[in-house]
Amino acid sequence: MVDLMHELSLAHDMTRIIGNTLGRKVHLERVNITVGPLSGISPESLKFCFTEIARTEGFGEPELVINLTEAKLICLDCNTEYNARDFYEGCPECGSISRRILSGREFTVDSVEIDEGKDRHV
Amino acid sequence: MKGKTDMCDDTVEVDISTPVMDKNDRFAASNRKLFNEKKLYTLNLISSPGAGKTSVLESMARFFGGRMAVIEGDVQTRRDADRIEKAGCQAWQIETGGACHLDAQAVNHALGHMNLSPEELELLAIENVGNLICPSGYDLGEDMRIGLLSIPEGDDKILKYPSLFSSINVLLINKMDLIPYLNFDLDRAIEECRSLSPEVEVFTVSARTGEGMEEFCKFVESSFS
Numbered sequence: 001m002v003d004l005m006h007e008l009s010l011a012h013d014m015t016r017i018i019g020n021t022l023g024r025k026v027h028l029e030r031v032n033i034t035v036g037p038l039s040g041i042s043p044e045s046l047k048f049c050f051t052e053i054a055r056t057e058g059f060g061e062p063e064l065v066i067n068l069t070e071a072k073l074i075c076l077d078c079n080t081e082y083n084a085r086d087f088y089e090g091c092p093e094c095g096s097i098s099r100r101i102l103s104g105r106e107f108t109v110d111s112v113e114i115d116e117g118k119d120r121h122v
Numbered sequence: 123m124k125g126k127t128d129m130c131d132d133t134v135e136v137d138i139s140t141p142v143m144d145k146n147d148r149f150a151a152s153n154r155k156l157f158n159e160k161k162l163y164t165l166n167l168i169s170s171p172g173a174g175k176t177s178v179l180e181s182m183a184r185f186f187g188g189r190m191a192v193i194e195g196d197v198q199t200r201r202d203a204d205r206i207e208k209a210g211c212q213a214w215q216i217e218t219g220g221a222c223h224l225d226a227q228a229v230n231h232a233l234g235h236m237n238l239s240p241e242e243l244e245l246l247a248i249e250n251v252g253n254l255i256c257p258s259g260y261d262l263g264e265d266m267r268i269g270l271l272s273i274p275e276g277d278d279k280i281l282k283y284p285s286l287f288s289s290i291n292v293l294l295i296n297k298m299d300l301i302p303y304l305n306f307d308l309d310r311a312i313e314e315c316r317s318l319s320p321e322v323e324v325f326t327v328s329a330r331t332g333e334g335m336e337e338f339c340k341f342v343e344s345s346f347s
Contacts, residue, residue, distance in 0.1 A: 006223050006256035010142055017140045029133060033142075040259040040285035076320060087284045087318065097317035101288055107259070109138040117132035 007045040010107075011053040017109050018059065027060030030113040034067045037085045038104035043068060062112070071104025146260055149226035153233065153263030157246070160238050163346035164246045166262050168286060169270035170279075171252030174296040176202045177329035178270065179247055183209035185339040190245040193232050195224040197251060212237065223256035224248065226263055244346060254279070258286040266345060269315075272297040273304055277311040280318065288318035292325065294338065299328040 014033070019025060031050070035041050043066045050064045070083035075091035076098040082091060090097040141147070157164050167175050179192055183206055191212040194202040203215035214232045216224060229248060248264065250257040269290035271279060274297060280287045287293070293315045295308070312324050325341065327334035 006221070006259070009221065009225075013142050013145060017142065017144070018138060021138050021140065022136065032135075038285045038288055040255050042255075087281050090317075097314070098320070099317060100320055101318065104288075105259075105285075107142045109140050109142060111135050111137050111139075113133050113135045115131075115133050 011049040025058040028062035032110045036104040036106035039107040072102040150261040150263040164264045166264035173272040180209040183211040254283040268292045280314040
């Protein structure tokens with residue numbers, strides 16, 4: 001398997017994690033994930049890859065719902081804590097870009113939604 | 123199953139709460155254990171294609187000689203490994219066959235092929251696939267992550283690729299011999315890098331002329347000796 005985008009290998013990892021947790025392959029309605037702005041993940045590429053991978057691996061055609069979080073930062077000049085998704089903007093209080101990143105690398109599969117009515121007929 | 127929540131009709135939500143990088147992180151931990159056992163200090167060198175990773179490693183190979191081994195990650199060809207061997211170091215080529223990054227499992231596999239027993243060996247440098255995005259999310263088990271940026275790429279690249287430049291320990295600015303010919307604002311690049319990694323160490327070098335390379339190599343050496 002050639003993974004031209006790393007989102008393709010990540011989509012495989014997601015179905016592996018879901019399959020392992022559920023203990024079987026189930027047609028999924030929805031997959032809820034969290035992606036931080038420093039995870040290095042392109043949400044659009046991941047959506048594109050995931051639908052294909054999920055279908056070919058027997059998980060139906062689930063909708064991928066991405067909770068895009070903001071990074072948490074602390075200004076090293078005035079100690080203000082703030083959130084950001086793009087790093088061009090400085091501190092909202094003093095404008096400084098001297099800061100420490102507290103979070104923003106999240107990438108988790110949070111939950112899956114299964115229609116049990118449909119699942120019985122799979 | 124970790125938990126179920128009844129939703130409308132027949133739909134149930136099942137809690138998964140698992141980091142997607144869990145498998146990579148397990149391999150990274152296993153690599154880290156091996157590096158500790160072998161007393162190998164490990165570098166992960168990341169840049170865009172053509173920034174000069176292999177040239178920097180050739181220059182390092184001349185400084186460290188048999189004390190350093192190199193893992194080369196490329197989509198195709200073992201050309202880079204040949205260059206490193208010529209410069210005086212053991213090198214193992216990973217051909218990813220299309221993948222845009224190295225993961226910890228590929229490094230783990232490469233380690234199985236390398237001779238890590240020489241008494242003098244104390245440094246392992248991993249040259250990642252040329253890419254500023256995909257490699258940034260993959261811990262390989264390294265001690266030091268180096269982001270390499272070359273002058274012709276421009277001084278505005280750091281904030282465009284925050285996932286990488288927020289995760290590095292060292293910023294290595296290469297091709298300094300070209301700075302008289304290009305509008306590259308060194309202070310801007312360094313300030314923006316510190317805005318993502320406040321403790322980052324910065325070195326300016328030219329792998330071609332050798333400028334700054336000895337200072338950088340001595341810094342790497344001081345990190346493990």
